[in-house]
Amino acid sequence: MAAANYLSSEDQFLCSICLDVFTDPVTTSCGHNFCKTCINTHWNNNDHYLCPMCKKVFNTKPELHVNTFISEMVVQFSQSAQQKASSSRSEQQVSEPGEVPCDVCTGTKLKALKSCLVCLVSYCETHLEPHLTVSGLKRHQLINAVENLEGRMCTKHDKPLELFCKTDQMCVCMLCTVLDHKMHDVVPLKExxxxxxxxxxxxxxxxxxxxxxxxxxxxxxxxxxxxxxxxxxxxxxxxxxxxxxxxxxxxxxxxxxxxxxxxxxxxxxxxxxxxxxxxxxxxxxxxxxxxxxxxxxxxxxxxxxxxxxxxxxxxHPTPTKDWTEVSVRPSSYEGTVVRAVAQLEETLSGEMKKLLEAELKRVQQYAVDVTLDPDTANPYLILSCGGKQVKHGKVKNNLPDNPERFSRYNIVLAKQSFSSGRFYFDVQVKGKTAWDLGVVRESIDRKGVVALRPKYGFWTICLRNGNEYEALDNPSVRLSLKSPPQKVGVFVDYEEGLVSFYDVDAVALIYSFTGCSFTEKLFPFFSPCSNNDGKNSAPLIICPVRVK
Structure with missing residues (x-):
């Protein structure tokens, strides 16, 4: 019963102006109690002398005296509260780095449990009790303890930021919604x-x-x-x-x-x-x-x-041997070095062939399935149904002159393009007296006169007149081949900037373009060249890659 009375009387020891325990409590004639300083300050700041509680107006400023009874009760209440706080503090946690400390604690700061958005103060368990028991403080909005409480108040209206303006994407107070954000889409903070x-x-x-x-x-x-x-x-x-x-x-x-x-x-x-x-x-x-x-x-x-x-x-006959014609000629060493180097060259050629065999096997691992693109073929070219063969015909086909088609030269590209990595394909050139093979960049000129050179986007080799092989580099390089290739392998390493051509059957490197700079898609390039009255009628054939 005593505890109940104690709890019910706590509210009576708090000044309704400062909301703290009375200091020099005084009683007005209407029976309400205030701190002497609080009520005098209140009256000094207003034109009328009225009670803050019941609003009774006094004609003259009342003479106030300290209520000794309430003072004694306040002292007892304070002592009891201190004892309780001391006992409670011993059980509560001290604020650690990174935790919100109580703003009321003096000396050692305890860990705050709640923050008040009205008081803008964070409270430990002890100092939070008035907000849980006093009717006037119960109406205050409490949240989990946070730092920087000022940042949760509207800087313009000094009110809690309780709403969110979706229009301006900012937190606002109640006054903001009727002033600056009147017609905006405003929702509660929780929403x-x-x-x-x-x-x-x-x-x-x-x-x-x-x-x-x-x-x-x-x-x-x-x-x-x-x-x-x-x-x-x-x-x-x-x-x-x-x-x-x-x-x-x-x-x-x-x-x-x-x-x-x-x-x-x-x-x-x-x-x-x-x-x-x-x-x-x-x-x-x-x-x-x-x-x-x-x-x-x-x-x-x-x-x-x-x-x-x-x-x-x-x-003792006289010797009859005629030494006149007898002589010793110095040994002849001509050709000895040449023969030794030739033997070494033969050995080197054998080692080189082994290296090329290994290299060809490695690049053939990047074989891709290539088919010819009819939309790029010159009208005089004849493509097989499967898109694996192309040859030159004598009659011009009636085809639409679309932007991708080559109008002037006997050229066709593959459907497939490559903008990274490595790729390889084989082309049979058997029975032909002229052809061009290689890769080209996507943006090459397909209608006008162009030179098949790297600076124009072409990396190709060619055959002319049945036995003249060239790498169309800058400048062109005449190629000396031991035997005419029957099947040519084309390998590209996009990032390395490398385009290499191989004689597949002879396992020999024909030519390599090195240090190339590729910045766009590359397409396999084929030209069977002119039919030449049937002398060059054999087709270029894209073959399946068979690793030896």
């Missing part, structure tokens, strides 16, 4: 909150999708780097093997070359040594005979001289 929250959820969903796309793109990039690293490692490994083999071939070739030269020199030296040995033997015999002849010539004995001469001629 605006729900709509914006739904939009934010949608935005969040879109952002998450974008994030996921970006993350997938990162994974794609990382995967590309991984693949590139594997390709680089494989290429380095294969390259090291090739260059090691070439180095060993060069070293073997050099060793064989030196050995050949030394063998020839050794043979010459051996021959000379044999000749010298033989000559020295003859000289020794001649010297011995000369000595005997000299001794015999000094003899005075007629019989002895005649008998000895006969014996001398018999047992």
């Amino acid at each position: 605006g909150y729900e709509e914006k929250k739904a939009e934010l959820w949608e935005t969040e969903s879109e952002l998450q999708q974008i994030i996921q796309k970006r993350q997938r793109k990162i994974q794609e990039f990382k995967h590309s780097v991984h693949l590139s690293e594997k390709d680089a490692d494989r290429e380095i490994s294969e390259g090291v093997q090739v260059f090691t083999a070439l180095k060993e071939s060069v070293e073997r070739g050099q060793a064989n070359f030196i050995e050949t030269i030394k063998e020839k020199q050794t043979t010459t030296e051996k021959q000379v040594e044999d000749f010298i040995k033989e000559l020295e033997q003859e000289i020794s015999e001649l010297k011995k005979r000369s000595t005997e002849v000299e001794q015999l010539s000094r003899s005075e004995d007629h019989l002895h001289l005649l008998q000895s001469v006969q014996s001398l001629n018999t047992h």
Whole structure:
């Protein structure tokens, strides 16, 4: 019962002007209590002396005296409240960084539970109690504790921002709706909150999708780097093997070359040594005979001289070999280096063919299905039903002159276009005496006179007069091929700026355009050239790619 009386009397100890516990409480003649300072200030700021509670008007300013009874009750109430607050504070949480502190607490700030949009103050559990028990304070709008309460008030009308103007997309107070936003679409904050929250959820969903796309793109990039690293490692490994083999071939070739030269020199030296040995033997015999002849010539004995001469001629005849025509010519080394290098070139050619076989297999992995586009074909060209063959006819077809069609030259493009990545296709050129092949950019001139050059958007090679091959570069490059290609492979790496042509059957590189700059779609390009009275009647045929 005492607790009930205590709770019911709390309202009696609060000044209705300052809404705080009485300080020097005074009682008017109408029986209402106020802080002495509050009521005097109220009367000083108004023209009439009236009671703020019952509105009774006093003719003269009443003389007020402190109500000692209420003062004593206020002291007891304050002491009880302090004890209660002290007990409550011991149970409440102290405000931590990032949390909203109580604006009323002195010293150690407790964590605020609610914020009042009327008082613009945040309260802990203890200081919030009047707003939960006092009838005048119960009408105040409480929200979960937040910082910057001033930002929740209309700066123009000093009223709580309780509404949302959808027209101007801003929060407004009640006065704004009848003044500045009178004809606008205004909804309660909660409704605006729900709509914006739904939009934010949608935005969040879109952002998450974008994030996921970006993350997938990162994974794609990382995967590309991984693949590139594997390709680089494989290429380095294969390259090291090739260059090691070439180095060993060069070293073997050099060793064989030196050995050949030394063998020839050794043979010459051996021959000379044999000749010298033989000559020295003859000289020794001649010297011995000369000595005997000299001794015999000094003899005075007629019989002895005649008998000895006969014996001398018999047992020590004079050498009869004619050395006049005998000679030693220096060894001939002409052609030795050439033959050694030719042998090395043959070895290099074998290694080069192995490399080209591996390269051709790799680019053929990017094979695409290409078909001819009849809307681009010159009226004199004849296309097969499946769009895989084209040849030149003698009769002009009656076709609409649409913007895509080539009017002056015997050209047709593929339906497929490419603006990134790599692609490859094979074309049979067997039996033809003239043709053009390659790729072109989409914006090339299809009606006027153009030169088939990269600066005009053409990356092509051609055959003329049955045996004259050219790469139509800037400038043109005459191609020297070991044998006429029967099937030409075309490979393009868009990002690398590379266009390469291969002799598929001979496994040989015909020509490569490098350092190209592609900025638009590329189309495969075909020209069977003129029929030339039947001499060039064979068609160009797009073939299925068969990896060897």
